[in-house]
Amino acid sequence: MTETTIPKRGVPLWVQIIIWVFIAALLVLVGITLNKRQQGTVQPGDKIPDFTLPLFSGYEYEGKSEVKLSDFQGKVVVLNFWASWCKPCEQEAAELEEAWQFYKPGGQVIFLGADYVDTEPEARAYLKKFGITFANGPDMGTKISQMFRIRGVPETYFIDQTGELYYVKVGPFVSVNEIKSIVDQKLK
Amino acid sequence: MNKIFSRKPLRITLFALLLFALAFTATTVFAQDGVTDDEVNAIAKELYCPVCENTPLDVCPTEACRQWRELIRLQLSQGMTEEEIKQYFVDNYGARVLSEPPRTGLNWLIYILPPAMILAGAFILFRSFRAWTKPEVVEAGSGEERGEASSPAEVDDYVARFEEELKKRK
Structure with a gap:
């Protein structure tokens, strides 16, 4: 007597292929997302993609209600992320304004304030309290802060005349001279 | 008072x-x-x-x-x-x-994947359990169809033939 093994009825090959392709795609997606999250803030040397910052009424730049990074080609851009609920931001608010007043006449440096996860009445009260006059606006949809992958506020990004990031300051500045020493690196 | x-x-x-x-x-x-x-x-x-x-x-x-x-x-x-x-x-x-x-774009995965995985898992389990409860190996020439349970009459007939065969060999 001979024994025969009856073949098992399995999942069709095409279904198996689809399942494996799907699982692989899912793993790739998870991997990319995790990798992105672990990258941290953008690094000096990175070319900063163009972004648009809407500006609060009363804090426009040369009459414009919104500005783009590309508008400032040829100038040093100091992009400061802040919030009215952020206590360390208060430590540097006056210094930033003082630095802005110092560079404003030369026209070679632009200061931009991106208000992060804030409400407009409180943001306005903060700007008024510290006498800030440079262009400021809300980071709508937290798009800009996500692009820079900020980890908190305050954080300040120094972008050179070619649109390349050259310095990142995490936390508040301790003095106006600290700001000046960073800006001056790119001024002739 | x-x-x-x-x-x-x-x-x-x-x-x-x-x-x-x-x-x-x-x-x-x-x-x-x-x-x-x-x-x-x-x-x-x-x-x-x-x-x-x-x-x-x-x-x-x-x-x-x-x-x-x-x-x-x-x-x-x-x-x-x-x-x-x-x-x-x-x-x-x-x-x-x-x-x-x-519920837009890739976010749909969050809503579709978990129930789809559960359904797929349940289907695989169902198939596995069914496969485990069925005999996989049968003797060739017995005339029985794989997986079909033998009726008492068929078993009796088989036993009778088996005994007859034994007697012949003695």
Whole structure:
């Protein structure tokens, strides 16, 4: 007597292929997302993609209600992320304004304030309290802060005349001279 | 009787105090513009501030979240609906503030994948259990179909033939 093994009825090959392709795609997606999250803030040397910052009424730049990074080609851009609920931001608010007043006449440096996860009445009260006059606006949809992958506020990004990031300051500045020493690196 | 009369002013005082306490509670519950904390929190619990990850807005103790709750209160007092308020927060702070991701684009995976995985798992389990309960190996030439249970008559017939065969061999 001979024994025969009856073949098992399995999942069709095409279904198996689809399942494996799907699982692989899912793993790739998870991997990319995790990798992105672990990258941290953008690094000096990175070319900063163009972004648009809407500006609060009363804090426009040369009459414009919104500005783009590309508008400032040829100038040093100091992009400061802040919030009215952020206590360390208060430590540097006056210094930033003082630095802005110092560079404003030369026209070679632009200061931009991106208000992060804030409400407009409180943001306005903060700007008024510290006498800030440079262009400021809300980071709508937290798009800009996500692009820079900020980890908190305050954080300040120094972008050179070619649109390349050259310095990142995490936390508040301790003095106006600290700001000046960073800006001056790119001024002739 | 005298004792009862002497306690009557005390009762009136207690009653007045009770009324005062109730009035005080009512004024604290009904905050500005007639919007209650419960109404604010009903919306706030479905929102998450990006600063305080994984903490719903209604229980988040930070200053940023307090500001957001006050904004919700203000918007409710201005007659905005829950949907309008949520949309405002999405527009200003991004879709990640929502407790439930919007059903668009890749977000659909979150809603489709888990039930699809459960269904697929259940199907695989069902097939496996069925396969385990069926005989996989049969003897060739027995004439029986694989997996078909033998009836008592067939078993008797088989036993009778088996015994007959044994007798012949003896």
